[in-house]
Amino acid sequence: MQKFKHLLAPLLGLVISLPILSLVIYFIVQNDFGVTSINLSELVLYFKNTAFVLFGTAFLVLFLGISTAFMSARFEYFGSRFFSLTFVLPLAFPAYILGYSYVGFFEFHGILATLLSQPKVKLDILNIYGVTAILSFAMFPYVFILARVSFASISSTVVELVSLKQLSFCKAFFTVYLPLAYPAIFAGLVLAVMEVLSDYGTVAYFGVDTFSVGIFKSWFGYGNLSEAINLSIIMLIMVFTIMFAESRFRAKFRFISSTHSSNKAPKIRLQGWRNALAFGVSFVISTFTLFIPIGVLLYWFYLDFNTLDWGALSYLYRTLSLNIFSSLAIIALAFMMVYASRFYPSRLGVLSQKLSMLGYSIPGAIVGIGILLLTNFIDQSVGKVLLGGSFVALVFAYLTRYFAASIGSVENGFSKIDKSIDDATKVFGTDEFERIFRVYLPLMRPYLLSGFLILYIDLAKELPATLLLRPFNYDTIAIRIYELASNEILYKSAFPSLLLVGTTAIAVLLLNSKFVRGRR
Amino acid sequence: MKPIVSIEDLHKRFCKGSVCVANDISFSINEGEIFTILGRSGSGKTTLLRMLSGLENPDSGTICIGNKVVYDAKTNLPPNQREIAIVFQNYALLPHLSIAQNIAFGSKASQEELLHVMQKTKIETLSSKYPHEISGGQQQRVALARAILDKPKILLLDEPLSNIDTELRAILRAELKEMIKLFGITALFITHDKEDAFYLSDRIAIMDGGDILQIGTPKEVYNHPNSLYCANFLGKMNLLPKRFMQGEKEVYCRLDAVRLGRDFEHKARIIEIVFYGNFYEVTLECENETLMAYSFDDSLNVGDLIGFEIDANRLIRFV
Numbered sequence: 001m002q003k004f005k006h007l008l009a010p011l012l013g014l015v016i017s018l019p020i021l022s023l024v025i026y027f028i029v030q031n032d033f034g035v036t037s038i039n040l041s042e043l044v045l046y047f048k049n050t051a052f053v054l055f056g057t058a059f060l061v062l063f064l065g066i067s068t069a070f071m072s073a074r075f076e077y078f079g080s081r082f083f084s085l086t087f088v089l090p091l092a093f094p095a096y097i098l099g100y101s102y103v104g105f106f107e108f109h110g111i112l113a114t115l116l117s118q119p120k121v122k123l124d125i126l127n128i129y130g131v132t133a134i135l136s137f138a139m140f141p142y143v144f145i146l147a148r149v150s151f152a153s154i155s156s157t158v159v160e161l162v163s164l165k166q167l168s169f170c171k172a173f174f175t176v177y178l179p180l181a182y183p184a185i186f187a188g189l190v191l192a193v194m195e196v197l198s199d200y201g202t203v204a205y206f207g208v209d210t211f212s213v214g215i216f217k218s219w220f221g222y223g224n225l226s227e228a229i230n231l232s233i234i235m236l237i238m239v240f241t242i243m244f245a246e247s248r249f250r251a252k253f254r255f256i257s258s259t260h261s262s263n264k265a266p267k268i269r270l271q272g273w274r275n276a277l278a279f280g281v282s283f284v285i286s287t288f289t290l291f292i293p294i295g296v297l298l299y300w301f302y303l304d305f306n307t308l309d310w311g312a313l314s315y316l317y318r319t320l321s322l323n324i325f326s327s328l329a330i331i332a333l334a335f336m337m338v339y340a341s342r343f344y345p346s347r348l349g350v351l352s353q354k355l356s357m358l359g360y361s362i363p364g365a366i367v368g369i370g371i372l373l374l375t376n377f378i379d380q381s382v383g384k385v386l387l388g389g390s391f392v393a394l395v396f397a398y399l400t401r402y403f404a405a406s407i408g409s410v411e412n413g414f415s416k417i418d419k420s421i422d423d424a425t426k427v428f429g430t431d432e433f434e435r436i437f438r439v440y441l442p443l444m445r446p447y448l449l450s451g452f453l454i455l456y457i458d459l460a461k462e463l464p465a466t467l468l469l470r471p472f473n474y475d476t477i478a479i480r481i482y483e484l485a486s487n488e489i490l491y492k493s494a495f496p497s498l499l500l501v502g503t504t505a506i507a508v509l510l511l512n513s514k515f516v517r518g519r520r
Numbered sequence: 521m522k523p524i525v526s527i528e529d530l531h532k533r534f535c536k537g538s539v540c541v542a543n544d545i546s547f548s549i550n551e552g553e554i555f556t557i558l559g560r561s562g563s564g565k566t567t568l569l570r571m572l573s574g575l576e577n578p579d580s581g582t583i584c585i586g587n588k589v590v591y592d593a594k595t596n597l598p599p600n601q602r603e604i605a606i607v608f609q610n611y612a613l614l615p616h617l618s619i620a621q622n623i624a625f626g627s628k629a630s631q632e633e634l635l636h637v638m639q640k641t642k643i644e645t646l647s648s649k650y651p652h653e654i655s656g657g658q659q660q661r662v663a664l665a666r667a668i669l670d671k672p673k674i675l676l677l678d679e680p681l682s683n684i685d686t687e688l689r690a691i692l693r694a695e696l697k698e699m700i701k702l703f704g705i706t707a708l709f710i711t712h713d714k715e716d717a718f719y720l721s722d723r724i725a726i727m728d729g730g731d732i733l734q735i736g737t738p739k740e741v742y743n744h745p746n747s748l749y750c751a752n753f754l755g756k757m758n759l760l761p762k763r764f765m766q767g768e769k770e771v772y773c774r775l776d777a778v779r780l781g782r783d784f785e786h787k788a789r790i791i792e793i794v795f796y797g798n799f800y801e802v803t804l805e806c807e808n809e810t811l812m813a814y815s816f817d818d819s820l821n822v823g824d825l826i827g828f829e830i831d832a833n834r835l836i837r838f839v
Contacts, residue, residue, distance in 0.1 A: 420612035423575050427599045427606050428626040428666065438625075442616045 006349070009340040012333060013352025019370030019400045020236075020358055026373055027233050030226060042214065046231070050210040050238075053132050053203065054193060060136035061192045065143025066185060068285060070177070072144070073151035077270040077278040086286040087144050088512050092505035093293060094461035094478060095138035096201030097497045100485045101296035102134055103205075111296055131206040135196050137289040142195070143188035150184035151177065152264065159265040183253045190246045197239065198363035200464040201482055211235045212464060215365045219468070225372070232366040239362055297501070300494030312496040315477040319460065320503065322391075322476060326398045327406075327455035331448055333399065334406040338414050339440065343422070353407075360404030367401045368468035389471050397465040402458050406451040413447025414440075453511045460504045523548035524706050525572070525674050530581035532567060532730075541567040542578065543730040549674065549708060554700060556709040558717040559727035560753075565710050568727070569676050572708070573606055574599035586673045600626070605667035606676045609683070611659045613651040613666075620647035623666045634669065641665040641699060656684065660692055661699070668703050675700070675707040681716050693719055714754055718742070726750050743774070743834055751836060761809040764830060768837070775801070777834035778813035780820075784827030793822055804828065 014021075071077070072084045090098070105111045106123040113121045125133070154177060162172045178185075200212045209217075211231055218227040270278055337356070341349045359367055374396075375387040387393050417440075425435045441448075463478050470479065477500045484493040526548040532541050541564035549555040557565040570576035572583060574590065574597060583591040585604060590597045613622050624634055638644040641661045646654055654662070660680060667675055680696070681689050697720050700707050711717050717724050718738045725735045734746045745751035751772065758778065760771045780802065788804035788811065800815045804826070813828065820826065 418610060418612065420608040420610055421614065423570075423573075423599075423606065424608060424612040424614070425626075426575060427573060427604065429600060430626045434626065438617075439614060443614075 005340065005344040006346050008344065009337055009349035010346060010352040012337050012340070013349070013354075013356040016333075016356040016400055016403050017352070017358055019367055019374055019397065020362060021355075022374045022377070023229060023232060023236075023366065023370040027229055030229075042209075043234075045209055046211045046214045049128060049203075049208050050197070052128055053135065053208065053210060054196060056129075056132035057135045057139060057196045058189060058193055060133065061140045061143055062185070062189060064136060064140035064285060064289070065188060065192075066147055066178070066181075067281065068140070069144045069147035069181075070151050070173070071278055071282060073148045074177075074265075074267055075270050075278055076267045077275045077282075079279055079282065083282040083286060084148075085509070085512070086290050087282075088141050088508060089505060090138055090289045091141045091145075091457065092501050092508045093138055094201065094463065094481075094500070095135050095195075095199055096205060096463065096485070097297075097481060097493075097501065098138050098293050099131070099134045099202045099205055100481075100490055100493060100497070101293040102130070104300065104490050105292055105296050111299060126206050128206075128208050131203055131208050134202055134206075135199060138202075139192035139195055140289065142191040143185055146184040146188035146191075147181050150181040154180060154265055156263050156265040183250060186246065186249055186253075190242060193242060194239070194360070197235070197242075198365075198464070200363075200365055200467070201478075205485060211238075212363050212365045215363075215369065216464070216467075219369065219372075225369070228369050229373075232369055235363060235366060297494045297498050300491040301498055303491050304494060308495055309492065312477065312480065312499055315475060315480045315496060316499045316503070318474070319477040319500070322394075323456055323459040326395045326459055327452050329395060330399050330403060330455055331406045331410070331451050334403060334410045334451065335441075335444070335448065337407060338410045339436070342414055357404035357407065359400040360402065362401070364397070364401055364462055364465035365468065367397050368465040370400070371397045371465075371469055389469070391471060394466065394469045394471070397469050398459055398462070401462070401465060402455055405458055406455050409447045409451035409454065410444070413444045416447075417443055450511055453507045457504050457507050457511075460500060460507075521550040521552070524551045524586060525549040525708070526582075526584045527572070528582040530568070530571060530583065531579045532564075532571060532576070533579060534567075540564075540730040542571065542581075544581070545730075545732055547725060547732060547735060549706060551706055552704060553722040554697075554707045554709055554720050556711060556717045556721035556724045557727050557732075558711055558714060558724050558753075560712055563727045564730040565712075565727050566678065569606075569678055569708065569710050572674075573604050573676055574602050603670075603673040604676055605670065605672040605674075606678060607660070607663045607667050607680045609679045611651075611663040611680070613659060613662060615651055617650075618647065619643065619649050619651070619654070619662050622651065622662060623669055625666065627666075627669050629669050637665045637669050640702065656688065657692055657695070660696070664696070664699055668705060673706065675705045677707060677709045679711055681711070682713065689716075696720065726753065728753075743836075745836060746838070748838060751838075756812065757836065758811050760830070760835070761806050761811060763807065770838070772836040773830055773834055774836070775812050775814050777831040778811060779829050779831070780813050780815050780817070781827050781829075784829045786828050787825050788828060790820060790822050790824045790826055793820060 068083075068087045072080065072087060102125060103110075106125050107113075108120070108122045110122060112123070113119045124130075158176065158180070162176055167176070198212065199210075200216060203210045204213050204216070211234065215228045215231045215235070218224045218231060337353060341353055371393050372388075375390075375393050379385050379388050421439070421443075425439050429435050429439070461478065463482060466476055466479060467482070470476065475483070477496050481493045481496050481500065484490070484496070528546045530542050530545040533539060534541055545568065557568060559565045567576055571578045571591075572585075577596065578591060580593070581591070582589065585602055588597075588603075589595050590602045614625065617625065620634065620638070623638065627634075629637075635644065638647065641664055643658060643661050643665060646658060646662070651659060651662070663680070677696075681693055684692060693716060709717070709720055721738055723735060724738055724741050726733045726741060728749060734741055734750050736744070741750060742754050745754060751757055756775050757772045758775065760773060765771050786806070788806035790802055791805045791810070792803040794801040794803075798816075800818070800820065802813050802815050802820060804811045804813065806828075811828070
């Protein structure tokens, strides 16, 4: 029994990483190393587009994320509390919905044209620049959230030092405050960049062929699995490069945590033109990242009001039940994994836990292809269709893709529980059951809740893996929106989009609230 | 007195055998005594406590608690079957349970027994409060109540007094001793603080590098240390001036074995006085050698000539 418990974490990790492992194994075994099946000029195009979008969004995300985070963490100004919410809320939007709304806003006879009473006014954003801007609007909250925590925890002694040295604002910002937040900014940036790499819905709609579009084209367009796998492997290499850069960077800036203390510097109250400037900048950023998309959706909703397709509610119901079930399953497994590796540690367990976290940095399309491979293999060995196109396959994909997102909050929670509590439960407790249900589950409640909310948000926005793997005719609300938009009936997508964004917005606000944050 | 805990040839290495934390340790603890393991951090004392409690597995050896073998080559009982209890360094109270629930956690004791222990430890009014709502001293009593509720054969105390400021520490220390004696429990106390060890213990074992160097009453180990390490660890010492050695090579004495007074026969000059508030530490020069002593006399001045004598019964020699 004890032996089995030590095997629990390694086994879990192995199962979770199986789709990705099977991709790599297939790639090696098939020995299709040559990119022979891929058209070289296509490959160059994918590469150029992906690189442009990645670097472009990285730049914009940094600009938006850092400026909003610094204002929100260090200053009090007109509307600052309101804006600290509006800077988080774009997280509730899947990037493709943001994209659709912007296309609708700027198109020929679009909303902007209507507002200006100039029907011919239009701005063509269906290009690589447009998609870069849209993805930045959707992803900058990752940098905002992490950098804000870092800027807010700058110790008052650092601020006093800055004022003693009489540094100008610019000098202090670039030489002191910004470097102190590097690790947080970089962590946020990596999350944003990984999401961008993973995006399929937006780039596909904007007609920009990146690697994830290439994977879909080769699978759905040409039914060519091995080409899809080759592309996935190239993309995996890019992902590992980013992860490697991150770990090097993190090691370099490890010293920084010592300059953050519990003795936090108070916020500065802005007056006069500074107050107006901060408000203006915040308003402009939120207008582009939040107000315009919401406005467009509401306007479309109004246009569509008399012909609303109430069927969207049943899509919402499906999505909710699928996501809630999947999130609960994933968070439960994450709890099991962390619990098992804490109480029954093994070197194998550490390794497999790392392995199980790979999925988060791997685009949904790749995970989807990995699952396809795996289910094909299993179905072929059994001799009948068992897993292909089933819910199990879809939930498995979610598990592989988002396990790391949930394990982060579970690990964070466990790390706050002193090791002596473990010892106390061993000395005074009666059995494992009591230990889990009377001690660890209650102590972990807020962390499990936040892990659940993070999962819920991620799953609700997920498109590529769901598109690849959904059971026949099983459309989630995200897929319904994608289909409506693909069929050029944009305004019809407003109602389901509002329903989807409504539920994720509630989750985002809950996650951001004291209810979850304050009890940690 | 009969031993309630006996440990034989306990051996444990960490880091693939490169660090020895228990080097064939053997000792026993008698019923009703407070036995202290005193050592610097890294000496292996905490690992010893963890092996005794079953939180850590030894490489080899035997551990008996009561009349029961709890660990040997064939047996390895889990912590909750060893009839031990621990008061942890930070008390390890469960933050989401009330005080009464904390004390009763995992226990099969009756409601009356629970009430009795809470009354004796003077926490009966706190039962519905939560750990973060009570003071550090009260937390210690709760941890103690939890530990003694099931009448363990031995109570293990893992540095419960460290991380507490000096004033409160003295109060908690006194309280701890009073409670342990009140319940008549056998206790193993782990500490790096010699003052705590002297105050609380019936016997002290000095540990370093996985070895137990000496076991004895507080007075024995202080006045008759068996090695230079033990002697230095427990307090300052003088190497005696040559003329007091009478041909022997190295003879030492504690600073408090040197008495100062104007009338004493041997004279020396005061070269340094350090003020510690309630006493002075005086350094004397005696035929180009130095000798240190404690004094309460505030009329002493640097440069004064003063008499001294050394207590012949308190000389320290290492064989």
